[in-house]
Amino acid sequence: MLTLGALLYPDFELLDFYGPLEMFGSLGEDLRIVTLAQQTGPIPSTQGPQTLAEYTFENAPDLDLLLIPGGIGTFPALENSALLDFLRRRAPKTRVTMSVCTGSALLARAGLLDGRRATTNKMYFAMTAAASDAVHWVENARWGVDGPFVTSSGVSAGTDMALTVIAQLFDQERAEQIAAMTEYQWHRDADVDPFVSYLNQGPLPA
Amino acid sequence: MLTLGALLYPDFELLDFYGPLEMFGSLGEDLRIVTLAQQTGPIPSTQGPQTLAEYTFENAPDLDLLLIPGGIGTFPALENSALLDFLRRRAPKTRVTMSVCTGSALLARAGLLDGRRATTNKMYFAMTAAASDAVHWVENARWGVDGPFVTSSGVSAGTDMALTVIAQLFDQERAEQIAAMTEYQWHRDADVDPFVSYLNQGPLPA
Numbered sequence: 001m002l003t004l005g006a007l008l009y010p011d012f013e014l015l016d017f018y019g020p021l022e023m024f025g026s027l028g029e030d031l032r033i034v035t036l037a038q039q040t041g042p043i044p045s046t047q048g049p050q051t052l053a054e055y056t057f058e059n060a061p062d063l064d065l066l067l068i069p070g071g072i073g074t075f076p077a078l079e080n081s082a083l084l085d086f087l088r089r090r091a092p093k094t095r096v097t098m099s100v101c102t103g104s105a106l107l108a109r110a111g112l113l114d115g116r117r118a119t120t121n122k123m124y125f126a127m128t129a130a131a132s133d134a135v136h137w138v139e140n141a142r143w144g145v146d147g148p149f150v151t152s153s154g155v156s157a158g159t160d161m162a163l164t165v166i167a168q169l170f171d172q173e174r175a176e177q178i179a180a181m182t183e184y185q186w187h188r189d190a191d192v193d194p195f196v197s198y199l200n201q202g203p204l205p206a
Numbered sequence: 207m208l209t210l211g212a213l214l215y216p217d218f219e220l221l222d223f224y225g226p227l228e229m230f231g232s233l234g235e236d237l238r239i240v241t242l243a244q245q246t247g248p249i250p251s252t253q254g255p256q257t258l259a260e261y262t263f264e265n266a267p268d269l270d271l272l273l274i275p276g277g278i279g280t281f282p283a284l285e286n287s288a289l290l291d292f293l294r295r296r297a298p299k300t301r302v303t304m305s306v307c308t309g310s311a312l313l314a315r316a317g318l319l320d321g322r323r324a325t326t327n328k329m330y331f332a333m334t335a336a337a338s339d340a341v342h343w344v345e346n347a348r349w350g351v352d353g354p355f356v357t358s359s360g361v362s363a364g365t366d367m368a369l370t371v372i373a374q375l376f377d378q379e380r381a382e383q384i385a386a387m388t389e390y391q392w393h394r395d396a397d398v399d400p401f402v403s404y405l406n407q408g409p410l411p412a
Contacts, residue, residue: 015388018221021255022219022220025220034254049224049231049257051255051257052256154388157389181361183362195389
């Protein structure tokens with residue numbers, strides 16, 4: 001059984017976190033999800049609802065996979081040395097470390113993406129990429145793989161990325177089954193990005 | 207500001223709940239989400255992670271919108287009279303009551319869909335529809351509206367439904383903005399169901 005560590009921090013984006021966890025959580029006995037944060041207890045999302053963190057950076061079990069969501073909370077988290085130290089200690093020991101949306105800024109700031117290719121969400125691309133100039137930031141990508149790191153574009157792109165990682169860890173058939181069971185219209189091509197046209201447009205006027 | 211009540215019960219399906227909440231939660235100051243369950247505290251999902259319920263069936267605030275997720279926990283919940291009574295008391299007072307996946311079985315068992323058209327997830331269609339024979343169950347629908355009730359097909363269909371409800375409550379432009387910000391490839395046609403071919407096929411062999 002694989003163990004996936006799902007990182008929480010205040011003001012994480014709900015679907016960054018839960019889109020991938022729906023897909024990985026559909027693997028049944030082949031994978032368990034553990035939630036972790038700087039402290040245990042309820043962690044509020046950007047949208048309001050709170051998720052329980054079960055483990056801390058100190059007592060988290062060994063992790064095969066690590067998921068790092070984005071959200072407006074990413075930007076204060078860039079200054080959280082305990083969180084960055086956790087990533088530096090643990091990400092290199094995983095088989096796959098995944099980020100969604102602005103979550104790649106945390107990996108970048110931790111130095112883990114130095115010299116690597118990575119992507120992030122499109123509307124806030126430059127703002128996120130400012131976390132590190134040692135990364136080769138790729139604008140036109142739904143998601144991208146470089147070594148053990150898989151970084152995805154904004155929010156919903158994480159769900160597409162998760163199914164692809166499942167196909168790599170298990171096989172394509174297993175990922176297709178999960179997409180069908182969750183009635184998810186899986187966008188299978190990492191290099192086709194329907195949202196790159198919104199690059200750096202920031203929040204659209206409400 | 208609208209108030210959306212998001213119902214939790216043990217073994218709810220993560221993306222049934224959080225796909226719609228991502229979209230509604232992106233309305234900022236125009237909407238607040240409250241989580242509610244039979245008791246306050248952490249409620250475990252089918253996939254493991256636990257969400258905090260903030261209100262009970264007794265002390266929940268007035269609700270403009272109500273969201274009912276599905277999941278394997280739906281079937282024991284069909285026998286939960288406190289939950290069904292809550293739905294009978296509160297759903298008729300909302301502007302819109304939404305269900306995702308097997309969540310429509312709870313509305314059906316509560317008698318709220320009697321004589322109405324409703325849908326549910328495709329692989330477990332007959333199993334869910336067995337909750338009530340007073341409902342006109344529609345097989346070929348991504349989601350459907352009948353009066354104040356909007357019922358969606360499995361898991362990811364709830365996210366498409368949510369954007370459509372947002373377009374109705376606000377306007378199409380607002381829903382399009384949220385889809386773009388969340389990089390979500392919105393399936394806009396309720397009557398085109400890519401998953402009806404899986405009707406009653408149950409879980410695919412692992």
